[in-house]
Amino acid sequence: MKRAKGTSNALRKTAPLMMLAAPGLLYFLINSYIPMFGVFIAFKDVNYAKGIFGSDWIGFDNFQFLFKTTDAWIMTRNTLLYNITFIAVGTLCSIFIAILMSELLSRWYSKLYLSGLVLPSLISMVVLSMLVYAFLNADSGFVNKSILAPLGLPEISWYAEAKYWPYLLVIVQMWKTAGYGSIVYFASIAGIDKSIYEAAKIDGAGKLRQIRTITLPLLKPTVIVLCLMSIGRIFNSDFGLFYQVPLNAGALYSTTQTIDTYVYRALMQLNDIGMSAAAGLYQSLVGFVLVLVVNAIVKRVNSDNALF
Amino acid sequence: MIQTRGERVFTLFSAIMMGLIALAAFLPFILIVISSVTKESSLINDGYSFFPKAFSMDAYIYLEASAYTFLRAYGVSFLVTIVGTAVGLLITSMLAYPMSRRDFKYHNLLAFAVFFTMLFSGGVVPSYIMWTQYFHIKDSLAALIVPNLLANGFNVLLVRNYFKSNVPLDLIESAQIDGATETKTFFRIMLPLSVPVLATVGLFMGLAYWNDWINALYFVSKPQFYGIQNLLVQLMNNIQYLNSGQAGNAVGAGAVDLPSSAVRMAMAVLGIVPILVVLPPLQKFLTRGVVIGAVKG
Numbered sequence: 001m002k003r004a005k006g007t008s009n010a011l012r013k014t015a016p017l018m019m020l021a022a023p024g025l026l027y028f029l030i031n032s033y034i035p036m037f038g039v040f041i042a043f044k045d046v047n048y049a050k051g052i053f054g055s056d057w058i059g060f061d062n063f064q065f066l067f068k069t070t071d072a073w074i075m076t077r078n079t080l081l082y083n084i085t086f087i088a089v090g091t092l093c094s095i096f097i098a099i100l101m102s103e104l105l106s107r108w109y110s111k112l113y114l115s116g117l118v119l120p121s122l123i124s125m126v127v128l129s130m131l132v133y134a135f136l137n138a139d140s141g142f143v144n145k146s147i148l149a150p151l152g153l154p155e156i157s158w159y160a161e162a163k164y165w166p167y168l169l170v171i172v173q174m175w176k177t178a179g180y181g182s183i184v185y186f187a188s189i190a191g192i193d194k195s196i197y198e199a200a201k202i203d204g205a206g207k208l209r210q211i212r213t214i215t216l217p218l219l220k221p222t223v224i225v226l227c228l229m230s231i232g233r234i235f236n237s238d239f240g241l242f243y244q245v246p247l248n249a250g251a252l253y254s255t256t257q258t259i260d261t262y263v264y265r266a267l268m269q270l271n272d273i274g275m276s277a278a279a280g281l282y283q284s285l286v287g288f289v290l291v292l293v294v295n296a297i298v299k300r301v302n303s304d305n306a307l308f
Numbered sequence: 309m310i311q312t313r314g315e316r317v318f319t320l321f322s323a324i325m326m327g328l329i330a331l332a333a334f335l336p337f338i339l340i341v342i343s344s345v346t347k348e349s350s351l352i353n354d355g356y357s358f359f360p361k362a363f364s365m366d367a368y369i370y371l372e373a374s375a376y377t378f379l380r381a382y383g384v385s386f387l388v389t390i391v392g393t394a395v396g397l398l399i400t401s402m403l404a405y406p407m408s409r410r411d412f413k414y415h416n417l418l419a420f421a422v423f424f425t426m427l428f429s430g431g432v433v434p435s436y437i438m439w440t441q442y443f444h445i446k447d448s449l450a451a452l453i454v455p456n457l458l459a460n461g462f463n464v465l466l467v468r469n470y471f472k473s474n475v476p477l478d479l480i481e482s483a484q485i486d487g488a489t490e491t492k493t494f495f496r497i498m499l500p501l502s503v504p505v506l507a508t509v510g511l512f513m514g515l516a517y518w519n520d521w522i523n524a525l526y527f528v529s530k531p532q533f534y535g536i537q538n539l540l541v542q543l544m545n546n547i548q549y550l551n552s553g554q555a556g557n558a559v560g561a562g563a564v565d566l567p568s569s570a571v572r573m574a575m576a577v578l579g580i581v582p583i584l585v586v587l588p589p590l591q592k593f594l595t596r597g598v599v600i601g602a603v604k605g
Binding site: 010013014016017018019020021023024025027028030031032033034035036037038039041042046048052097100101103104107111112113114115116117118119120122123124125126127129130131133134135139140141142144145146175179180183184187201206207208239240244247248263264267268273276277280281283284287288291292308 | 312314318319329331337339343351354358398402403405418423430431432433434436437438458459464489494519521538540545569573583584588595598599
C-alpha cells in the first residue's frame, strides 16, 4: 500500500514534466532516431516495388562498388582538403580580425564594422551564389568585364574551369565566415585582464610585442578547442557551398564534389539509392569516430570544453 | 592612459585595415543592389558594374507585376519562417525545461538522447525515404517546415544551459508550493525569465528557415511551394541550362519567361532585406549566442 502510494507520487512528479518534453522527444525520435536505424538501407538493393523491408540484402556490395569508383577518392580528398584549408585559413583570418576589432572597441564605428562582418554569414547560400555569379559569370561578370578586360587580360569562363575553384571556394568561404568566426576570439580578447597590458606597457612593450606575448598565448586554449571541434566535423561539408555556389556545373565536379554533394547527386539525380546510402553511412561512421577521438583529446587539453 | 606614438600608429592601422575588411564584406551587396537598378541593356553590354551607365527601376516594377510567382514565393517564405520558428521555439524550450530540472529523475537521460543526435546521424537517404515513403511529405508546406529544421540538439542544449544557470531551483520550488503546476511554472516563470536565450535561439531558427532551400530541393517539385530561395535556385538553374549548350530548344521555348539579369539581382536584394531589418535590434542576441554556443555547445 505504502509502496503504491510512493510510485504514484513519483509519477505525479514526473508525468507533467514528461508531457512537456513529449513533443520535442517525439520530433527527435522521428527526425533523428528512425533514420539512424534506417542505415541498414546501405546493405540492401532497394526496390520500391518490394518495399524497403522486402528488398534483398546484398551485404557490402554497395560499398564495394562505391570504393571502386574514382568518385569515392575525389569526394573524400576534396572534403578533407577543403576543411583543412578552411580551418587553417579561417582561424588565422578570424584571429587577425578579432585583434584589430578589439583595438577599436571603444570607437563609435565599431558596431557598424561588426554588422558588416556578420552580415555575409547571415545570407543564404543561394543569395551567396548570386553574388558570386555577379562577379564571375563569363559574359557580364564584374571580374571579366571590369578587372580583366581593362588590364588587357583574356576573359576566363570561370564556371567551366575546375582549376580555379579551390581558390575561389576558399575565398568565398572566408568572405562568408571569417567575420562571424572572429566574434568568439573577440569575446576572449575582451575577457583578458587589462592590467596585464598596462603592466607590459610600463615595462616598455610595444603593441606588436603585447599581441605576441599576451594576446596570442592567452587565446591559445580557445584556438585549440575550436580547431579540434572543427576537426571533429572534417568529414562534413556545407552542401550549399559546394553545390549551389558553383551552380552545380558538371565541368567543376573534380574540384567541387564533396561527400555531401555526392550523396545528393547519387540519390536525386542518378537515382542510385545504394551508392548514396553507402556514401552517407561512410560519412556518418567516420564522422562519429572523429568526434569521439577529438572529444577525448579536448578532455585532456581542457576538460571544461569537452562535449561530454 | 595616454597613447604612445606606436600605439597611435597601431590604432590607425587597425582602423584602416578593418575599414578595408568591412568594405570587402559590404561591396558584393552593393554590387547586387546597383545591378538590380541597372538598365538591362547596360548590364548586357558593360557587365555588372559599380558605376553603370544607365539606371532603371524596371526589375522592381517587373517583380511587382509578376505578383503570382514572386509575391507568392515571398509569402511562402514568411509563412514557413514564422510558423517554423514559433513551433520550433515552443517544442525546443518545452524539452529543455525538464532537462534543466536536476530534481527530475530522467533529466540526464533526456539530455543524452538529445545530445546523441549531434554526434551521429543516419544520413540523408534513410531520412529521405522515411519522409517521402512513410510520411508522404512531398509537395506540401510541411515539407518545408518539418524535416531537419524544427528542433536541433544544439539549440535545445543552449536553452537547457540557460535555464539551468539563470533560473534558481528555489524559485521553481516555491512557485510549486504555492500550487503552480509544471505547465504553469514553465509558461509563467521559466519563459519570462529566459527572454534573452529565446531571442537568440529564435533568431537562429528564423534565419535557418528564411535561408533554407535544401528541404525544398529534396521534397518539392511543384513551384507553388517554392519560397524565395528556391525561386532563386530555379532562376539560376535556367542560367545554367542556357549556358550548357542545350540552349537551342530552351531559347525558343522559355526565353520569353526568363526574367532578366536585373530581376534576378532584385530578387536577391529582396531576399536579404528581411535579414537587414531584423539584424540591428537583434545583433546583440546573435553575438551572445555565438559566444556561448562556441564555448559550450
